[in-house]
Amino acid sequence: MAAVTTTPRQKVGWGTANVVVIALALIPVLWMASLSFKTPAAILDPSFIPAQWTLGNYDQILSTSQFIHPLINSIGIGLIATVVAVVLASMAAYAVARLRFPGKGVLIGMALLIAIFPQIALVTPLFNIERALGLFNTWPGLIIPYIAFGLPLAIYVLSAFFREIPWELEKAAYVDGATPFQAFVRVIAPLAAPGMVTTAILVFLACWNDFLFAISFTSTISSRTAPAAMEYFSGSSQFTVPTGPISAAACVITIPIIVFVLFFQRRIVAGLTSGAVKG
């Protein structure tokens, strides 16, 4: 292990490592941003800074319902799936963290199984089921699988948060006259709020970024989400690749995530439980 004090050499070493990691992560994003501002003719220009800045790509995607409608779908489907998954998961996680019941181990095992199951293997059966049930190409057709695959992760993260909450708070609520449901809603859930926000972000990201289900279970822009819709962008001619509009669309769908995380960062980091018991 390194000593507590850092030598100048170590500082340089860590600095270099950090720069490399950040560069690896950011260069593709910046490249994408750069592409989104280039004119169609300059797409193949290898220079990083566009020779001629244009907002044409953004104009193009934001002026057609081919992108706007899927964007609305993405937001709507993502939010509904997230809210439902977090509410269900918080109840399940509470049970996992606090109660003893037969089959608890099996339940946790099943949740883990779902989390590691390869989604591609389920696309065909789910496709047939959704067609039979009339869910194909509808919002619920995406919301339901998103909830199913979001729940295991949500239960895991939330049960870790619930375990952190001192049990005596719950006992105190019972003695104060609360029913188990009241104790959960008025004492436990508010304290687990940072955990719920963290979980919500994770679940929302998974829904927002999903491409596999979005492309498989939709057929029109009435329910297609943004990542899938980008697949259907067309260039100015049949033989042009729509690189510019795709880059612009990718930038647009990245912005909400950045805002989301920046906005909730403090809440994720700050623990609400300080002061509950002797600190």
Next chain:
Amino acid sequence: MAEIILDHVTKRYPDGALAVQDFTMDIADGEFVILVGPSGCGKSTTLNMIAGLEDISEGELRIGGQVVNNKSPKDRDIAMVFQSYALYPHMTVRQNMGFALKLAKTPQNVIDEKVEEAARILDLTQHLDRRPANLSGGQRQRVAMGRAIVRDPAAFLMDEPLSNLDAKLRVQTRTEISRLQRRLGTTTVYVTHDQTEALTLGDRVAVMRSGILQQVASPKELYDTPVNLFVAGFIGSPAMNFVGGSIEDGKLRTSLGDFTMSDQLRREVESEGTGREVIVGVRPENFEDVAFVSPSHRADGITFHATIDVLESLGSDVFVYFTRGRDQGGVASAELEELAQDAGRGDAGGSGDTIAARIDAETQIREGHDAELWVDGRSIHVFDPASGRNLSLAVRGNDGAAVIRPASPSASPSADTAAGAGGQPAATDTGSGEPVSGAGSTGSTGEAT
């Protein structure tokens, strides 16, 4: 306000472990009762069963005349103060204190009024809109108390409410709790592992060991007439000294000297049938520097010489410590071992080795020098090493005084010592409840009084 009756209450965990065994006790309306014992003795479990946070396996619990075994905590009308205070961190002090009333759908103006009043009593008025995280330890403790008193419940349950405070604040808060309880007159059950708290706070104290109730009595009675070795060793600070003793020719031989036993005590020892070995218990204050014992009293005890290892002067008192060889009868008992472990002393035999004595502050005794000490023969206790039972108790109860006289021939049956310091009548408190007739290892202690 209500009385609480525990009727043969037992807690058995699914794995078969017995946490509380056959606990029977009547707690009168308005009484302040302390449950005390070393950690793991089942005192908190008992409290949780009264609160309804743990199920009762067997027996019956009645609060205010109603059987509440199957009632949930919210239907029992009790308030609890937790060791960690368990304040709701996301609520202000005001909301914390009003939470129970709010759940009970009390009108908001009544809640405000009650919270304000409780805050005034507890000196929390200026902190009402702060959150627990911004309060000091003592303030948090008071908020926890406030949360209990705003409800005006049938009973208060307190689970080591002072153990998170520093020593000075603890003493201060202790008197505050005592005053508050007298003022409100609410039945209170208080759990602690600190015998000082138990003796200073309680109307009555219940001593528990391994899930079994040992003795219920007033602090004074508990101190003067412990029914067994465990209670004797647990109550009192510094603890009672124990030395081995054997009975030969009607005399009680100990490493301190020989005592003459009364016939009654001898019969008691013999009827126990556990042989001639006993454990003798002497409280530190039953020793004295011989120079301070008037000649007329000297005959009530015996004198002996000891080399003083350590001398501690507290101003008002002087404590001296000396050792007695273990070869002169070591003390071996499961109960003493448990006490030693509780006190953080791994070596159980140690309690028989070092003897603490409290003597007059004006003493000329010096550390490292030989000293002549006197031990009061009237107030020593004799225990059966096997069952732990206090054998001198039955005798003490009958004639109320001099049980054991020194073996010196000059000993006269002095009438003037009849009301000696240690010779309290054993059974004075009629409400003291029968100590549990045990299926446990300590054996039956109930008949002693």
